[in-house]
Structures are given as structure tokens and as C-alpha cells.
Amino acid sequence: MDEAGLKKNYLPAGRITTTHGIKGEVKVYPEVDDPGRFSLFKEVYLRSGSKLVPVEIENVKFFKKTVILKFKGIDDISDAVKYRDYEVMARREDIAELSEDQYFDADILGLLVQDSSGSELGSVSQVLHGSGNDVYVIKNGTGKEIMIPAVKRFVTSVDIEKGRMTVDPLPGMLS
Numbered sequence: 254m255d256e257a258g259l260k261k262n263y264l265p266a267g268r269i270t271t272t273h274g275i276k277g278e279v280k281v282y283p284e285v286d287d288p289g290r291f292s293l294f295k296e297v298y299l300r301s302g303s304k305l306v307p308v309e310i311e312n313v314k315f316f317k318k319t320v321i322l323k324f325k326g327i328d329d330i331s332d333a334v335k336y337r338d339y340e341v342m343a344r345r346e347d348i349a350e351l352s353e354d355q356y357f358d359a360d361i362l363g364l365l366v367q368d369s370s371g372s373e374l375g376s377v378s379q380v381l382h383g384s385g386n387d388v389y390v391i392k393n394g395t396g397k398e399i400m401i402p403a404v405k406r407f408v409t410s411v412d413i414e415k416g417r418m419t420v421d422p423l424p425g426m427l428s
Contacts, residue, residue: 263342263344264342264357265341266281266283266342266343267281267284267320268281268338268341269339270338272330272334272337275329276323277328278321278323279321279336279337281321283319283320290343291313291315291322293347294313294344296310296344297341297344299336299339308324310325356411361389361418364418366389366420367420368419368422368427369421387402389403389408400426401422407422408420
């Protein structure tokens with residue numbers, strides 16, 4: 254599967270940090286809002302660079318802030334250790350149903366950002382998750398960063414298909 258097809262159908266759900274025990278299980282640091290979603294996943298892709306490995310999930314356990322996964326056909330530690338630092342990609346429909354004006358980080362990252370007058374400000378380089386609301390970090394060509402709260406007051410439109418976001422920052426937010 255090419256990069257465009259992968260992004261269209263799959264999203265990052267976590268990253269394998271290490272093995273767990275000797276029977277092929279791995280510890281995953283979850284990157285989804287609810288680690289319990291891993292119980293819904295039947296098949297995922299393990300990704301490292303352009304290398305993709307489809308695997309079936311055989312068993313899911315939870316321990317502290319990690320998810321412990323057992324993949325079908327990976328039955329001992331020597332098989333599992335090869336996947337350390339691989340990204341776990343899950344099908345979009347298995348991760349969550351989004352309401353209007355909600356977006357996956359993977360879809361927001363890289364969007365070109367312009368202000369309400371049409372001036373380009375840069376592209377979204379990072380999404381910061383806080384206790385109140387998310388913040389989009391916009392980086393321009395010179396490396397300057399602008400932070401815009403991800404709320405309707407400041408983010409007036411998002412067009413994933415066209416790869417654009419329009420913002421209406423308060424005076425001083427762009428300095």
C-alpha cells in the first residue's frame with residue numbers, strides 16, 4: 254500500500270516500545286484518545302518507514318499506560334523484538350467516529366494555513382493537546398512558529414480535501 258492509500262485508510266494508533274515476556278507479546282504506547290479502542294482492532298499494520306507489515310491481533314491486555322498486544326504468528330521474543338519502534342496503524346473506522354469540526358491529527362498535520370485575508374502563514378507542523386483545547390503549531394518557511402488555539406473562534410475553516418486551513422487570529426497572535 255502506498256503512502257496516500259495508507260493515510261486515507263489508516264491512522265497511527267500507537268508505537269511498539271519493547272517486548273513483553275517471552276511469548277511474542279509487545280508493549281505499545283497508545284496514541285489514541287482511548288487505549289480501550291485497541292480491543293476493537295482485528296488487524297493492524299506495523300510500519301517502519303515505508304515498510305508495512307499486516308498483522309492480526311490475537312490478544313489485547315492493558316497495563317498502566319501501555320497496551321500489550323499479541324499478534325497471530327508472532328510467538329516468541331525473537332520474532333517480536335524485530336518490531337520494536339514500529340508504528341501501529343489502525344483502520345480509521347476502528348479508531349473513532351468523529352463529529353463535525355473534529356479531525357484526526359494526521360489529517361491536520363501539513364495543512365497549508367492562511368489568514369482570513371488570504372495571506373499564507375505556513376503549514377501545521379504539530380498539534381498540541383492540552384487540558385482545555387488543542388493548539389495548532391504553524392511553521393512558516395523561515396522556521397517561525399505561530400500557535401493558534403484549535404477553536405472555531407480562531408480556526409474559521411478546515412478543508413482536508415484541498416489541504417487548507419483558514420484562521421482568524423487576534424492582533425498580536427502572529428507576532
